[in-house]
Amino acid sequence: MCEATGTATGTVLIENETVRVTEWHFAREGDNTGWHRHEFDYVVVPLFDGQLRIEAPRGQMSLADLRNGVPYYRNAGVEHDVINANPFPCRFIEVEIL
Incomplete structure (x- = not known):
């Protein structure tokens, strides 16, 4: 994912020539990733049951x-802001295929 300036926290767990694995943490309802465009195909693994609002x-x-x-x-090229729509913290793992 390209640089985004939202209130969610992204922590890169693995980065090499093949993949980048980032854990995204949304501490509260309304936290967001910020607007971004995915430059690579990617897989998301939710670590919660709930909803995300996609703008x-x-x-x-x-x-x-x-x-x-x-x-x-999802294929590369997706452009959006991802927002926690839950009244609780949530997290997901994003795996970008470089």
């Missing part, structure tokens, strides 16, 4: 229902 270009909003440990895949 896309042109103000489009959607809710993503996530389940602990159930991964999903």
Whole structure:
């Protein structure tokens, strides 16, 4: 993921020539990643049951229902801001395929 300036905290756990693995932590409802565009294909593994609000270009909003440990895949080029829609902290692991 490119540099984003939101209130969520991203901690790079692994980075090499093949993958970058980042743990994203949202301490409270409303925390966000900040606007960003994914430069690489990626997989997200939620570490909670709940929802994230996704804001896309042109103000489009959607809710993503996530389940602990159930991964999903996205192609490079996705542009969005990811926002914690839960009244509790949440985390996910993002694996970018470099």
